[in-house]
Amino acid sequence: MSPTALTISGVDKFYGPIDRGVHAVKNLTMEIGKGEIVALLGSSGCGKTSTLRMVAGFEEVSRGAIAVAGRQVHTLPPVRRNVAMAFEGYSLYPPLTVRENMAFALKAARLPRSEVDARVASIAKLLEIEDILERYPSSISGGQQQRASLGRALIREADLHLLDEPMGQLEPQLRAVLRGRIKHFIKERGLTAILVTHDQTEANALADRIAVMEGGVLQQFDTPDRIKERPANLFTGTFVGEPPMNVFEAFVGTAHDRINLRLPDGLSLDYDRNAFSGPVRDQLLSRERVVIGIRPYAVRRSKDGVPATVLANQWLGDQTHIAADFAGGSLVLVEHDRTRLDLGAPIKVSIDPKNLHVFDQASGKAISHGMELA
């Protein structure tokens, strides 16, 4: 295992008095290796920015400990933590030009002029802001300010680079290009970066590992692939993935040699016993009720499937999203061809047990993914 860049152990954050205030981050523990890029992914108010700010030192840690590169830092002021940060609101210094803003920390660290100039030039090229280096923050666009702010963080050689929504204001095309370049830049220099984002595409594209947060609790911390294929719980399953995973409550029943997953509205998914692997079947049969999840692109239309009614049909240029009225809820299917289906048309859908995610009905914890136990 590579040396750790950041260790967060049992951290709680309360706004207001401890144990009585707003509990923004709950008993968070995570470890990030040197050279890793980690995305904190979650909706607004999930605690991801609070976490970042505690690491940076702008918010006090209510309980627990934070170590950067092996040094306990949670009681140190930001200046002594050796972390760099790009702020969501850019926070450029208004009286300084873009160049001065970016060179600022390097000058404070007393680097030679030639070195500062060289670094500013290379970062400016990377972020395509060479032509605005002599401008003032108030005279450039939001996207340019954001890149300048990102540049100001990336230019430093810190133990940890914290990037708060670093690309939210950029145009989609530029964003895609910059993602690749920034990832390359970070990897090439062996920097460690934590980015906070609510954009899963960004998290998937940039991060080695994604920490999914919700309600101040770390839901899952894993590689983008595993988060998608093996969501630890219902929240991660439905939060990550576009369009979101379809979920239904189901009663588990057996008849002859078959397993029924009975859905609302009298529908039932009917499988051969042997369609499931032994451990998954045992888990299923030991429960009365479960929640099943199926990714939209894993739902197939077939002649002998379960009936559903088309509610909406959208061709997005490269795929079709079909929403269907199904089992008292709605089911979304993704097909790669341009499907011509009128609203109200009856269809039949089938779900391969290999693509079925099963969650515990009470806790939402994953039980199985396809043929494997969670």
Next chain:
Amino acid sequence: MEHTSLLERILRGVALTLVVIFFMFPILWIFMMSFQTNETILRIPPQLIFEPTLANYTALITGKLMTAAGTLDIAFMRNLWNSVFLSVTSVAVSLLLGVPAAYAFARHKFRGSEDIAFTLLSFKFAPALLVLLPLTLYFQKLGLANTYFGLIWVYQLICLPLILWIVRGYFEDIPADIEYAYRIGGHSWFATFRKIALPLAGPGIAAAGLLAFIFAWNNFVFALVLASADKQPVTVGALAFITSSGIQYGQISAAIVLSITPTLALALYAQRYLVEGLSLGAVKG
């Protein structure tokens, strides 16, 4: 402007002229009185044409007032100096105390911070006369009555809340992240306060300082009760022109002109920077 008709422009000009005359007339009249003797001032009907005299200014500057009843010593220059000294020192002390306090109130929400800030503001609610009586008694016991120190202390009631509340607003308008960005770039909070917060709030601090100066300069009651002749500012000193042989309108006018000159000059000078600083702004990006 190019879309306004001629009539509209004429009406606007007339309206503006009326407003300017309304507000400027007293000042203009005082200015004119300051160059006249009591006789010409009190002529009925009043006349716009007169022979200007510098006698009023001479009397003020030399400190010798000639009246029908004889020569009277007046301490106008001394009073003017007292005004300058009291106002400048009070504002300086207030800035020194108020700006860091405003920063603390703006950036750190601690237990009771709002209450303390409000208490400080409430000093401005109480009628000065209500405070004065007990204050005078205390000051006499403490030996602070009729001292510059005591006066400057009391002037804090005028300056400190003003500076505190105005500057606090300016600090609150600076996004905290700008300061965080500076701190994480390797600077202590004190360096951040000096290098980021103070310059960004600069125009606000200047505006608050200027306002506080004007309020301090114009103060009358505190000085009237707490200061004797040699410590009095011009506002109180002007009472000396009401003499047994009549009210010296000419000298009063000249005294007013002389005493508003510093504040006017300061306001005009600072205005340039205030507007510049405020329009530079764009702190919010």
